[in-house]
Amino acid sequence: MASAKIAIIGGGNLGVAIAQGLVAAKQAKASDILITRRNLSKIQELTKAGFRLSSNNPEAVAGSRIVLLCVQPKQLVGVLDEIMPVLDSKKHVLVSTITGISISEIASHMKQPIAIVRAMPNTAVAVGQSMTCICAQNTSGRQLKSVQALFNALGKTLIIEERLMKAATVLAASGIAFFMRYVRAATQGGIQLGFDSEEAQLIAIQTAKGGASLLLELESHPEMEIDRVTTPEGCTISGLNEMEHQGFSSALIKGIISSFEKINNIRK
Numbered sequence: 001m002a003s004a005k006i007a008i009i010g011g012g013n014l015g016v017a018i019a020q021g022l023v024a025a026k027q028a029k030a031s032d033i034l035i036t037r038r039n040l041s042k043i044q045e046l047t048k049a050g051f052r053l054s055s056n057n058p059e060a061v062a063g064s065r066i067v068l069l070c071v072q073p074k075q076l077v078g079v080l081d082e083i084m085p086v087l088d089s090k091k092h093v094l095v096s097t098i099t100g101i102s103i104s105e106i107a108s109h110m111k112q113p114i115a116i117v118r119a120m121p122n123t124a125v126a127v128g129q130s131m132t133c134i135c136a137q138n139t140s141g142r143q144l145k146s147v148q149a150l151f152n153a154l155g156k157t158l159i160i161e162e163r164l165m166k167a168a169t170v171l172a173a174s175g176i177a178f179f180m181r182y183v184r185a186a187t188q189g190g191i192q193l194g195f196d197s198e199e200a201q202l203i204a205i206q207t208a209k210g211g212a213s214l215l216l217e218l219e220s221h222p223e224m225e226i227d228r229v230t231t232p233e234g235c236t237i238s239g240l241n242e243m244e245h246q247g248f249s250s251a252l253i254k255g256i257i258s259s260f261e262k263i264n265n266i267r268k
Helices: 013-024 044-049 057-062 073-086 103-107 123-127 141-152 162-192 197-218 222-229 235-245 248-263
Strands: 006-009 033-036 052-054 066-069 093-096 115-120 130-137 155-159
Touching (some): 006 013, 013 033, 013 123, 033 057, 052 057, 057 073, 066 073, 066 141, 093 103, 093 141, 103 130, 115 141, 115 162, 123 130, 123 162, 130 141, 130 162, 141 155, 162 197, 197 222, 235 248
Parallel strands (some): 006 033, 006 066, 033 052, 093 115, 130 155
Antiparallel strands (some): 115 130
């Protein structure tokens, strides 16, 4: 098997999104990425884009330098046992996207010191707009920079302390679903006001994108942008106040906290 620079162990939704995002951002060629999965028939169509597929994890790792672990927590030990014989401390960097598994837990299964990075992206990696939080151990500055550069090509990154990784998972990864639920609710409201569903969804999406862009590009505070839209006795403040009366902010915060409590109870 020819050498692959990046091995993605676990060709599920996230693993595939990362692969597609790297290619879209020209961070790697499809032929430089090898994706593994037990049942290759579910991702066979990726070969049309030039991606390389395999069900042989050790072979994939042996031909790579960066190894992304994108499997379920319960699968981790089995995967590590599989690839252990081909891991090279001078060559490989392990990048784990596995929810709830600490660096020390991964390192405890290693027979030699291996550079380990935890990265928590979200599925927006596929379109180059992920928010990825990163922490590392036994990793050189050069290795960490190379991993960060990889994910910078897929959106924005933030180096954080590992103790905050579970919170980052909820806020950024689960946050995609929370945001989608808002867009869907706004779309439904637009339909009730008379728009076709496609029109209402377009308005909701572009408005949300514009709001986020204002905060990112102007580095302003949400309340500042809210004040620019609301006028005395106007329709905007009326709608905002009704949402708050119905518990909008409270419900969102409670949802985030509920997800955080759940992630703390995830078992392998």
